[in-house]
Every structure is written in C-alpha cells, then in structure tokens.
Amino acid sequence: MIGAVAAQTVEIPDRRAVAESRLRKASTMTLRTAPAALSSAEAASLIRRIAETQDRGAFAALFAYYFPRVKAYMLRVGASPASAEEFAQEALLRVWRKADSFDPRAAAASTWIFVIARNLRIDRLRGERNIDGLESDPSEEPDAPQSGEAIAIMNERRSRLHAALAALPAEQAHIIELFYFEEHPHSEIARMLGVPLGTVKSRVRLAVQRLRAELEDLGS
Amino acid sequence: MTNPGHAPEDLILRHATGALDPAFSLLIETHLAMSPASRRLHAHFEALGGALLEELAPADVDPAAWNRALRALDTDGEPAVDRPKRKAAHPKLPEGFALPAPLANVDIHHWRWIAPGVRSASIALPEHGASRAFLLEIAPGMTVPRHGHVGDEATCVLRGGFRDRDAHFGPGDVAQVDEEVEHDIVIDAGDPCLCLIAMEGRTRPSSWFGRLYQKFRDI
DSSP states (O other): OHHHHHHHHTHHHHHHHHHHHHHHHOOSOOSSSOOOSOOHHHHHHHHHHHHHHOOHHHHHHHHHHHHHHHHHHHHHTTOOHHHHHHHHHHHHHHHHHTGGGOOTTTSOHHHHHHHHHHHHHHHHHHTOSOTTSOOOOGGGSOOOOSSHHHHHHHHTHHHHHHHHHHTSOHHHHHHHHHHHHOSSHHHHHHHHHTOOHHHHHHHHHHHHHHHHHHHHHHHO | OOOGGGOOHHHHHHHHHTOOOHHHHHHHHHHHHHOHHHHHHHHHHHHHHHHHHHHSOOOOOOTTHHHHHHHHHHHOOSOOOOOOOOOOOOOOOOTTOOOOHHHHTSEEOOOEEEETTEEEEEEEOSSOOSEEEEEEEEOTTOEEEEEOOSSOEEEEEEESOEEETTEEEOTTOEEEOOOOOEEEEEEOSSSOEEEEEEEESSOOTTSHHHHHHHHHHHO
16 A cells, blocks of 8 residues: 555656657658657546646646657757757747647647647747737647547547557558658658659659548548 | 639648748738638648647756746737737728638738739838738630749739639639740630739749830830
8 A cells, every 4th residue: 555655646747757758769751651659648647637637747747748759849840959959958848838739639739749849840940920910820739620520530530640650551641740840841842762853843742632531541 | 602623722832831932921821711622622731731840859858947937928018919900991892892810911002004904003001011912803705924933932813713724713713923935825705803912032034024014015
C-alpha cells in the first residue's frame, strides 16, 4: 500500500521518466511504426484538465511527451537549436493558454498541437502576423465534425493514417514525409530520386493523389 | 460545388505543412472556404502532420526547459484581450456577391484598368513574400491568350467561370499552370469571371496576367 501511495505522489516525474526512456529508444523516425507513447484519449484528457482546472500535473505530462517532439520538428524544418528550443517552449505555452479551444471531436490532440507548432513557425518566419488585428487564425479552428460517424472516424484516425501511409509505395511515402519536415522538399526529392526539378512536381502530384485515394478509402 | 478534378492537392498538402508563402496560403484558404471536399483533405493532411510529429525522434532538450515553462506559467498574465477588428478595405464588387471569408479579411486595393473588359486589384498581404496575389476580373465571353510556363501560378475562380481546352473551371475550382502549351482561355457567357490569382515573383511576360497585359498594351 505504501508503495502504491508513493507511486501516486511521484506520478508526474514517473510519467516523464517513462516517456523519456521511450523517447530515447525511438532513435530514428520511421513512417511505418505506430507511435509508442501517449494515446489520443490520454492526451485529450490531459488537455481537458488544463482547460478546466489549469492542472499543472497534466501540463507536465503533456510537456514531457510533446516538448522534445515539437523541438525535433522545429529542428527538422530548419530552426537553429536555440530557436528550436524557444519555439518549442512557446508552442507548448500556446497549448496551455489555448487548451479551452481544443475540441477532441474536431481533431486529435496530436493534430491540434502540430497545427499550433506549424502556425507558430509560420508566424516567426513571417515576423508575427496579426499586427493590425486584421487576420484571424481560421486554421486553428477546425471545422466541426459533420456527424457522429465523423467523430468515430476521428478516434480511429491515427491508425488509419498509418494504414494509408503504409499502403503507399515506399518512394511515395518518403516524398510525403519530406514535405512535412524538409525546408526545401522539392530539391530534396530531386536529389533522392535523381530526377530533374521539373520532374519533381509531377511525381509529387502522383504521390499526393495516391495518398488522397488511400485516405478517402479509409475515411468512407 | 467545386470539381473534384480541380482540387490542387499538392498545394493543399503544402498549406497543411506550413510551406506556402502568404499569397499561395491566401489562395488555398479561399479555395478551402469554397470546397468541403478539399477541407476534408486538408484535415487529413493536418492529422498526418500530427501523426508524423509523434513519430519524430525526440530532440535532446535543455534540462532547464520544464522549469522555464513553469516560470512562464507563473508570469503568464491574463489572456490578451482581442483587439477590435477593423473592417478590411475592398474595391467595389458585384451586387450581391460576397467574398469568401479569407479574402474578406484582407485589404484589397482599387481596381486597375488592364485592357478593355479586364481589370485587376492587388491584394495587400500581411508581409512581403516571394509571391503576390491579386483579383482579376474579365468580361464574359472574352477569349484570353494563355501560355504555359515554368513557375508557380494558381488561379481560384470566385465567380463566373472559364473553359481551358476541355476543362471547365467554376467557382471554387483552382487552375494551375504547368504545361508548355500555348492555348486560349474562354470566359463563360453571363457574369464576368472574377478570379484570385497567386503568382510567384513579379509579373513576368510568360504568365497569364503578364501576357494579357502585354498583349493589350501593344494594341
């Protein structure tokens, strides 16, 4: 019993330690393995606790899982290590501040955090938008799902996405990945495939159309 | 109402990954506002970004990061109050026509005469990018010379429509130029065709707009 109580009181550091050891094990990124750590439902419940009670324990768990990944994302898209650290910090603070705008029916927690990180990077690259208060940020307000069916699909989306990617030929899956994480995807793809830049566009279109077909098969 | 064959999947993907500059972002956001099917695709692409984010090998982090975050929470003031939004400036638009929301929120300059039956209005983007965006309105029934070229250019139809060889483009459809073929665009009869165009670089003679301008200027 004492052990259980102790485990209870150190729950947060424990969570972090577990998450971090898992993180260390994941040495290379691959499109084909399922993500290891935080489930969509767990992440969504952490965000809800932040929104409802400003629960710092919930934020710590979310931070432990997402901070190193958001920093990795910033590094992959070309930020310096110092900027990546700062952008990741700011992205996670946005998660804290905007927690009450998270709608688990509209998007998975991972999607919501990706969009926050992406938009933060765009803002920084462009030198902060919204200066005259003109531009709203519609991309952080996902469309409400159309039906109960859509909500069910949302819950399964992560595995479906992986299935869609897995169904692509390796070359096409790699092209898609480069789009998310390379600063100059077109020239990377040209180098990877050994084709001239002019040819890249049609290869990209092919990969994207194929992915669309896979996603829509899964979504129907 | 958009034609599924005319969804710019690659631009929608690049928007979802955050790679588009302001002009092309505006064009895609306008297209998304007009096309539920493309909104679904865009949501898929964002979800894919989330899934990929989770799979990234986590970066080494500064051990002080969490304490810094805690300090930031402590000093975090009240959320900033939204500044009242001023109304964006727009040129005169057809009676009963409302711009899609993404366009309604940006300043658009006055119409500028280009040629008989053709006018354009440039769009004030929040900051300078490599590309620019403008509205182009062409009178119904006109035939417009168009020349394929290398370099990004995309056109989103807002009102009216046109025929480009065998394909017809109506409201919400996006036409991309990627072929080295010279051909004509035929504007539909009825309403003038109002388009949003995003174009890489400054006006070049090979672009649709540039060719138009040059052709009419030479008359």
